[in-house]
Amino acid sequence: MKPARILGATLPRLAAWCLLGFLFLPLLVVIPVALTDRDYLSLPQEGISFDHFAALLDWDNGWLPSILTSAGVGLACSALATTLGVAFTVGAWAAGGRWPSFMRIILLSPIIVPPIIYAVGMVKLWARLSLLDSYTGVIIVHIVLALPLVVLAVGASLSNLDQRLMQAARSLGARPLRVFAKIILPNIAPGIAAGALLAFVISWDEITVTLFITGRAVVTLPRRIWTSIEDAVDPALAAIATVLLLITILALVARALSEGRSGKKTA
């Protein structure tokens, strides 16, 4: 009985940590490959080299322009999606009723509707409006895809907000826009910041729809990576993957640290 019980308790735990290893460890392989001293995808043979990281900064290799393109598109998308999303979520929260609930479902549907379907529709629409392979076209698509995350993040913040706060301001005679700007917005600032960050990340990572509506003129970083993976030779690909991996890890560590600190302060 006893060994069986120990096995029953230990085996799932062991499996869980093996799975955690399966999730994380494969990501690390890009690091040694980025440091290879060869000019093809391989592990370092006779020593390590940082040449492939330097290659990322060479304008003519196309990586730097793509990084800047993605950063610019991401910032524009984040600013606009956050503005639209915050206005919508606050308005829907304050007004209530059928119309905002219905629109909320439309706005959130990109989460579940496969992006390939949207891509087919947008190729047709942008072809007609001559917006294929344009910055405007890419930014608009990214805004639509980022809006659900902004709406969810701001909505989560609003659900913690007491509606009586707004009623108090109104009964004291504050004008509607003043209530929104001075009472509601400051109280949901963390949700707005989270929404803006999520919107940037969505745009920075978006590939499926972007692949269909861009060509040679607008080459976002994911698009550049996509082409490079299909060729599967350039170690600079491993270098950019390493950079992205390190940024992700640093961001998560920074968040954990700040949460730990604020948690201690309140405790």
Added chain:
Amino acid sequence: MLPHSAGGYGVSNFKRTALMLTLPASIVAISLYAAPIAQVLALSVTEPTIGWSNYQRLFANPAVGRVVMTTLKVSATTTVLTVLASYIVAFELIHLSARLRRVALFLVLVPFWISVLVRAFSWITILRRQGILNSALIKTGIVSTPLELVYNLLGVTIGMVHYMIPFATLLLYANLSDIDRRIMQAARSLGASPAIVFYRVWLPLSLPGIALSTLFVFVFSLGFLVTPALLGAGKVLMLAEYVSIQISNTSRWDLATSLSTALLLVVGALVFVAMRSSALRAVFTAKPQP
């Protein structure tokens, strides 16, 4: 709910301002999301001729049949493996000490946030013929010729499961964290063995989370482009890649739009069925559950 008596000015004025705020995003969503998708649906029955002929051809097309079978096979395998693995990880997560849980969550969140392209590239680096795994296996003499690990069904499934686990784990972790642990204590104190507690208490209480993550993983898998395209390299042709080929290479809009419509209908039907479960309804309507 707003009280209709409050305020020094008309409630309608306040409500009008609030509704005005919802307009810009609504216009964007309708004209630049709903309308283009509606046009895909419309084109599927009007291009090149009006009627259901596209769908008749869809069912008669053996290539489409193969693609659909591959898609269903890969999606079903991915869903079963992902939900099973994610449940094991999520179950461990809620039983860990705060410190270890932070480590474990970190291992889930890094792959969750990193670009899908970086993940696909990592797997190609590991699994291809001259890849890290095959080199190691040959060097240690375990195999003499490289194993075919990628650009086939196996590679696509590995990549898809790896993509979906963080996502499903976070869904299940949220669900399991909400379960009142005193129920398990009560069951234990009444003499139930750990196995009984798991099968009779944990499992039934986590069914909504299991259903929700199954739905999401399956729906995502059905329309997934990136990982199947990169790890299948044309040899494992799934729906999304097939649609993309119809547009980019052959300009077969009839096929692309009717397949997209069929996919949308399947996804819509799955979501409709799942909306009966309160967990999903809560996500979409933001209403507290009764």
